[in-house]
Amino acid sequence: xxxxxxxxxxxxxxxxxxxxxxxxxxxxxxxxxxxxxxxxxxxxxxxxxxxxxxxxxxxxxxxxxxxxxxxxxxxxxxxxxxxxxxxxxxxxxxxxxxxxxxxxxxxxxxxxxxxxxxxxxxxxxxxxxxxxxxxxxxxxxxxxxxxxxxxxxxxxxxxxxxxxxxxxxxxxxxxxxxxxxxxxxxxxxxxxxxxxxxxxxxxxxxxxxxxxxxxxxxxxxxxxxxxxxxxxxxxxxxxxxxxxxxxxxxxxxxxxxxxxxxxxxxxxxxxxxxxxxxxxxxxxxxxxxxxxxxxxxxxxxxxx
Amino acid sequence: xxxxxxxxxxxxxxxxxxxxxxxxxxxxxxxxxxxxxxxxxxxxxxxxxxxxxxxxxxxxxxxxxxxxxxxxxxxxxxxxxxxxxxxxxxxxxxxxxxxxxxxxxxxxxxxxxxxxxxxxxxxxxxxxxxxxxxxxxxxxxxxxxxxxxxxxxxxxxxxxxxxxxxxxxxxxxxxxxxxxxxxxxxxxxxxxxxxxxxxxxxxxxxxxxxxxxxxxxxxxxxxxxxxxxxxxxxxxxxxxxxxxxxxxx
Numbered sequence: 001x002x003x004x005x006x007x008x009x010x011x012x013x014x015x016x017x018x019x020x021x022x023x024x025x026x027x028x029x030x031x032x033x034x035x036x037x038x039x040x041x042x043x044x045x046x047x048x049x050x051x052x053x054x055x056x057x058x059x060x061x062x063x064x065x066x067x068x069x070x071x072x073x074x075x076x077x078x079x080x081x082x083x084x085x086x087x088x089x090x091x092x093x094x095x096x097x098x099x100x101x102x103x104x105x106x107x108x109x110x111x112x113x114x115x116x117x118x119x120x121x122x123x124x125x126x127x128x129x130x131x132x133x134x135x136x137x138x139x140x141x142x143x144x145x146x147x148x149x150x151x152x153x154x155x156x157x158x159x160x161x162x163x164x165x166x167x168x169x170x171x172x173x174x175x176x177x178x179x180x181x182x183x184x185x186x187x188x189x190x191x192x193x194x195x196x197x198x199x200x201x202x203x204x205x206x207x208x209x210x211x212x213x214x215x216x217x218x219x220x221x222x223x224x225x226x227x228x229x230x231x232x233x234x235x236x237x238x239x240x241x242x243x244x245x246x247x248x249x250x251x252x253x254x255x256x257x258x259x260x261x262x263x264x265x266x267x268x269x270x271x272x273x274x275x276x277x278x279x280x281x282x283x284x285x286x287x288x289x290x291x292x293x294x295x296x297x298x299x300x301x302x303x304x
Numbered sequence: 305x306x307x308x309x310x311x312x313x314x315x316x317x318x319x320x321x322x323x324x325x326x327x328x329x330x331x332x333x334x335x336x337x338x339x340x341x342x343x344x345x346x347x348x349x350x351x352x353x354x355x356x357x358x359x360x361x362x363x364x365x366x367x368x369x370x371x372x373x374x375x376x377x378x379x380x381x382x383x384x385x386x387x388x389x390x391x392x393x394x395x396x397x398x399x400x401x402x403x404x405x406x407x408x409x410x411x412x413x414x415x416x417x418x419x420x421x422x423x424x425x426x427x428x429x430x431x432x433x434x435x436x437x438x439x440x441x442x443x444x445x446x447x448x449x450x451x452x453x454x455x456x457x458x459x460x461x462x463x464x465x466x467x468x469x470x471x472x473x474x475x476x477x478x479x480x481x482x483x484x485x486x487x488x489x490x491x492x493x494x495x496x497x498x499x500x501x502x503x504x505x506x507x508x509x510x511x512x513x514x515x516x517x518x519x520x521x522x523x524x525x526x527x528x529x530x531x532x533x534x535x536x537x538x539x540x541x542x543x544x545x546x547x548x549x550x551x552x553x
Contacts, residue, residue: 048553053385078391084383090315105393107306
């Protein structure tokens, strides 16, 4: 598999506090990599190191195959864009002027492509409106346009949906999916809004206290978050006998409630229970969420 | 590097504060010349040029550093530096671009100030034959080097240490406060070489002592340039060292 970003035992110490403790991660090319962790887990620190804003205490990373200690890392960074905490914009400038400024920094000979970028992020009609008067969602989308100015093929977004209203969240999600599918841009997205991340990510990395707890694909997560059937019966003892005969995995929760970790035929189950003199009162399908999976990985405590 | 210069210059020339500074550099000499002429018609140009030396130090010197500070700290807070780094620019180039662009800002301010001072003097009707333009040019050079050290370099250093609005207050206080030891020491030890060197490092103490006038050549200009340039270079070197090692947000 080809990787856009690989980190190897990255460590970052601030005086006595260790923000990253030998973090190793692999972001596959073309993926939307969900970087999941609590506040203070080290997500933003990693972003800052990759962007060159901060220096790692030890360890290294590879960006587009270029080692962080090589001089070529400056050129490799040219192929990525990033929004860390907040998009980098000049509040007194319009959307177009902000993009023109980025073009100047990139040394582009002309401003061709700015209109396309603006329409790509849905800001083609903002005309003379200054960025300081933009909504948070508009600023985030302009931030993505700014990050894409040099036709980048890797974007790192730190909490891109924080503070957005529901409409803004949907627009941001659609934009990320569009850029990933149509332009093949690889995304590294950090977030602790896991339900939203679950709608986007194709790979996940779970970080806790500066360490990578686990990396897995969305398919692997789906398998791990296996579905269960929650049933309410008149007697769980009778239910247990029936499920044992059917060789199904289950967990008794109380005298009347149980979880079945399989998908038995309902009519078949009702008939079998009836034979045992047990009534099925209700049943509902349940699925473990990404949030639940994350909690099961890192425990329920808080870093804050 | 040229890309950075282009981008930084465009930010400078877009800034309303820059034009505010230019207006100040026009307003101060023009009005001071006029006011001196009206209060004593036929008086020599010397009178307003003493007042203007003080105004130049107090207001323009402060404004030059303040503007650089505001625009550079905006780069820190807006994430502009992050963009520059991601685009593959080296920290040393980013720093060099600041020094070049804001030195240009300083030069523009000083040239406009002196230009308006001389032009308004001619228009108002002062006797310009007393002016030695060679000495005036040398004075401009001395002031430029002094402002580079304790206005521009100091503001860049403070912004790198503390890149937010508090930096402006610290710069303002420091710019004024650094003049105090020199002035006090000069009163007590007027012939001390160390006091002489200290005074020549700080524009506000040097230029406000002994009623210096813009049209009268300053004493030992090259010595003054050497002192203040050394001070400026040391401050810039410290600022660069800190910026190269700084963990940015």
